[in-house]
Amino acid sequence: xxxxxxxxxxxxxxxxxxxxxxxxxxxxxxxxxxxxxxxxxxxxxxxxxxxxxxxxxxxxxxxxxxxxxxxxxxxxxxxxxxxxxxxxxxxxxxxxxxxxxxxxxxxxxxxxxxxxxxxxxxxxxxxxxxxxxxxxxxxxxxxxxxxxxxxxxxxxxxxxxxxxxxxxxxxxxxxxxxxxxxxxxxxxxxxxxxxxxxxxxxxxxxxxxxxxxxxxxxxxxxxxxxxxxxxxxxxxxxxxxxxxxxxxx
Amino acid sequence: xxxxxxxxxxxxxxxxxxxxxxxxxxxxxxxxxxxxxxxxxxxxxxxxxxxxxxxxxxxxxxxxxxxxxxxxxxxxxxxxxxxxxxxxxxxxxxxxxxxxxxxxxxxxxxxxxxxxxxxxxxxxxxxxxxxxxxxxxxxxxxxxxxxxxxxxxxxxxxxxxxxxxxxxxxxxxxxxxxxxxxxxxxxxxxxxxxxxxxxxxxxxxxxxxxxxxxxxxxxxxxxxxxxxxxxxxxxxxxxxxxxxxxxxxxxxxxxxxxxxxxxxxxxxxxxxxxxxxxx
Numbered sequence: 001x002x003x004x005x006x007x008x009x010x011x012x013x014x015x016x017x018x019x020x021x022x023x024x025x026x027x028x029x030x031x032x033x034x035x036x037x038x039x040x041x042x043x044x045x046x047x048x049x050x051x052x053x054x055x056x057x058x059x060x061x062x063x064x065x066x067x068x069x070x071x072x073x074x075x076x077x078x079x080x081x082x083x084x085x086x087x088x089x090x091x092x093x094x095x096x097x098x099x100x101x102x103x104x105x106x107x108x109x110x111x112x113x114x115x116x117x118x119x120x121x122x123x124x125x126x127x128x129x130x131x132x133x134x135x136x137x138x139x140x141x142x143x144x145x146x147x148x149x150x151x152x153x154x155x156x157x158x159x160x161x162x163x164x165x166x167x168x169x170x171x172x173x174x175x176x177x178x179x180x181x182x183x184x185x186x187x188x189x190x191x192x193x194x195x196x197x198x199x200x201x202x203x204x205x206x207x208x209x210x211x212x213x214x215x216x217x218x219x220x221x222x223x224x225x226x227x228x229x230x231x232x233x234x235x236x237x238x239x240x241x242x243x244x245x246x247x248x249x
Numbered sequence: 250x251x252x253x254x255x256x257x258x259x260x261x262x263x264x265x266x267x268x269x270x271x272x273x274x275x276x277x278x279x280x281x282x283x284x285x286x287x288x289x290x291x292x293x294x295x296x297x298x299x300x301x302x303x304x305x306x307x308x309x310x311x312x313x314x315x316x317x318x319x320x321x322x323x324x325x326x327x328x329x330x331x332x333x334x335x336x337x338x339x340x341x342x343x344x345x346x347x348x349x350x351x352x353x354x355x356x357x358x359x360x361x362x363x364x365x366x367x368x369x370x371x372x373x374x375x376x377x378x379x380x381x382x383x384x385x386x387x388x389x390x391x392x393x394x395x396x397x398x399x400x401x402x403x404x405x406x407x408x409x410x411x412x413x414x415x416x417x418x419x420x421x422x423x424x425x426x427x428x429x430x431x432x433x434x435x436x437x438x439x440x441x442x443x444x445x446x447x448x449x450x451x452x453x454x455x456x457x458x459x460x461x462x463x464x465x466x467x468x469x470x471x472x473x474x475x476x477x478x479x480x481x482x483x484x485x486x487x488x489x490x491x492x493x494x495x496x497x498x499x500x501x502x503x504x505x506x507x508x509x510x511x512x513x514x515x516x517x518x519x520x521x522x523x524x525x526x527x528x
Contacts, residue, residue, distance in 0.1 A: 023265045041346060048345055053377055056396060106380065106437070114436045114466065122464035145463055193456045196473070200319060200452030202500045203474035205272050206493040207318020213276055 001219055009215045013223040016208050017231045027238055029231060123158055125151040157185040251521070253514035264507065271503040275495035282495055289462055290479040292469030293447040294330070296420060302335035304419040305412055309434065310354070312426035313346035316451050320424045322477035322490035323449040324354050327422060330484045332362035337408050338370040339418070341394070343382060343429045348375045352398050366399070367406045374398035379429035380437040387415040387442040415442040424449040424471075431458055435466050449476065 018033035058074055061067040079095040082088040128136045128148055139147040163175070164182030171179040216224035297306065308327060312320045331338050340355035342348055355372045364370050373394040376382045385393035390412060394403050403409060411417060421444055423434045431448035439446040445468055450458055452473030461467045471480055474497060477490035 024262060044349075045345055048348055048375065049377070052375060056400070057376070061395065106384065110436045110440060114432075114440050118464055118466060119460060122460070189456070196452040196455050198504060199475065199497065199501070200473055202268075202272070202497055203319045203452060203493065204316075205268070205500075206276065206474065206496045207489075209269075209272050209276055209496075210318075210489060210493060213273075 006220055006223075009220045010223045010227070013212060013215045013220075014227045014231075016212060017224075017227055020208075021231060021235060024235065027235060029234060029238075123154060125154065127151050127155070156181065161185050251518070253517045253521075256514050257511065257518070267507075268500055268503060271499040272496045275499045276492070279492060279495050282498055284478050284482050284491065284494055286479045286483060287476075289470040289472070290476050291483070293327075293422065293449075293471055294469075294480065294483045296445060296447060296468055297327075297330050297334060297336070300334060300336055300419055304336050305339065305417060306331045306336040307339040307341070307415075307418045307421045308355075309421065309423040310340065310342045310347060310351035311344050311423050311430045311433075312451070313344050314350055316426035317350065318493075319451045319474050319477065320426060320449060321350070321354060322474065322488055323424050323471050323480060324351075325358055325488060326477060326480040326484055326486070326490070327424075327449070328355065328358040329362065329486055330480075332359065332364055332369070333484070335369075336419075337412075338364075339373060339408070339412075340370065341373040342375050343379055343433070344426070345375050345377075348398075367397075367401060368408055371403070371406050371408050372398045373403070380433050383415070383434060383437040384441075387438060390414050415444055418444050420445050420447065422447045422449060425454065426451050427454055430454075431461070431467060435461060439466070447471075 015033045015036065018029040021027055022030040058070055062070050076095050076098055079091050082091040082095075125146075126148075128138050131137050138149075140149045141147045142149060142153075144150065160178050160182035162182075164171075164179045164186070169175055212224045214220070216222055300306065308324065308331070310320070310324055328338065328340075338355070338359070340351060342351040352372050352374070355370065356366065359366065359370050366372075374397060376385075376393055378385070382393055390409070391403050397403055397406065415421070415438055421434060421438065423431045423446070425431045425448065431446075431450060434446055434448075438444065446466075447469040448458060448461075448467045449471035450473070452475075455470065455472035458467070458470055458472075462470045471477060474490050474493055478494045481488050481491050
């Protein structure tokens with residue numbers, strides 16, 4: 001196995017174990033891993049951005065291919081840096097105005113179309129279906145999202161939740177029943193979201209533990225076992241040292 | 250102090266240890282619980298299955314290493330399926346921190362499936378802008394990505410023959426850990442350039458994407474590690490996702506048990522408190 005793969009496995013194992021020590025208590029090993037994560041992420045982002053944006057998208061097309069039209073976005077983008085010069089800080093507003101203007105112009109029509117119109121179109125569904133002979137039919141299956149029964153559930157859910165967030169009318173009498181129904185729908189939605197979140201977090205734990213199991217094999221030099229021993233020994237040493245420095249009760 | 254009170258004030262590290270063991274033991278000794286394929290995952294599979302050889306499949310790996318356990322197995326399964334169907338694969342990412350990992354998964358799976366870079370697949374890398382990149386690709390793919398990740402001019406690549414913009418792409422799947430991701434691909438891509446779009450996502454953002462699935466804005470959704478396991482079952486190549494399903498079930502069972510126990514202890518304390526108050 002190549003050295004860089006084994007080295008990578010040792011680094012990944014060590015950092016995973018250091019991060020997991022936080023479940024026991026906050027400690028310097030966790031801090032090291034946390035700071036490394038932030039530092040490496042920022043360093044990687046800077047290098048990749050410089051390589052992609054400055055070199056590949058600006059320098060090479062301009063200098064090698066003579067596409068000098070790129071000077072326009074380059075100048076507008078550079079105006080952002082004017083914020084660091086107090087006397088010229090106003091010039092950065094031109095760049096920000098450009099970004100906000102273009103961003104809004106691009107996003108607003110598309111977002112209205114995709115999130116509002118399309119979703120309304122899907123929400124407003126017929127409560128009964130027309131058969132080919134002209135008669136009406138009603139499907140009762142709760143498991144089929146397109147059934148008529150589910151269209152009614154959807155209608156009740158949308159109306160009651162919208163009413164719950166309508167604060168201009170006091171929620172009393174029949175209004176209270178509708179608002180309570182809205183809360184019920186919201187609770188079910190939050191429950192589903194929480195369930196999925198738990199599943200996602202457990203998946204992350206499964207991913208890390210799978211890697212730790214893989215890296216405990218002899219081809220990786222039993223990285224997990226060695227680093228687990230080092231981590232536990234270090235934690236014990238830190239705890240002993242802290243006890244020694246703590247003032248007596 | 251009663252048993253219920255003691256249990257409710259238990260050291261949380263014991264719970265961490267319990268969850269850790271519930272995850273670790275099934276990983277070491279798998280049971281092989283059955284995995285049922287959901288219709289939303291099957292839709293993605295069926296669409297790729299229906300594409301003729303040589304069709305263009307774009308996989309956007311819009312996630313970073315923090316979401317690797319959930320989305321990496323999805324990427325592996327999708328790439329294997331696309332290569333098995335002899336599709337022309339375009340890999341890319343809208344997430345800067347995930348660039349290296351995305352390149353690694355695309356090139357590794359291609360190598361394992363005997364595919365050649367530039368001829369059977371290309372990894373375009375990352376370009377800044379999120380939605381703007383998609384719009385740019387919809388107008389001219391070569392302006393958005395003049396070179397691929399390995400700095401090869403994209404116009405010279407055989408894999409992109411006949412592909413001028415997103416309109417020439419048969420199927421796009423975005424594997425997303427948040428925004429920029431599936432919604433961005435829909436809003437700035439599918440809605441305008443009319444290609445078919447599927448999605449894969451982390452469990453956290455899955456509930457927010459079901460409205461898009463129901464309205465037909467995306468044709469399928471692979472949700473979390475569970476979705477990846479279902480896709481592995483469909484392609485008949487069980488990998489890390491299937492291996493993790495026993496652990497997932499065990500931890501879910503443990504969490505449900507803990508929630509029930511906590512409620513039982515809570516209500517028993519409340520009931521005993523009321524009884525004591527009456528006396």
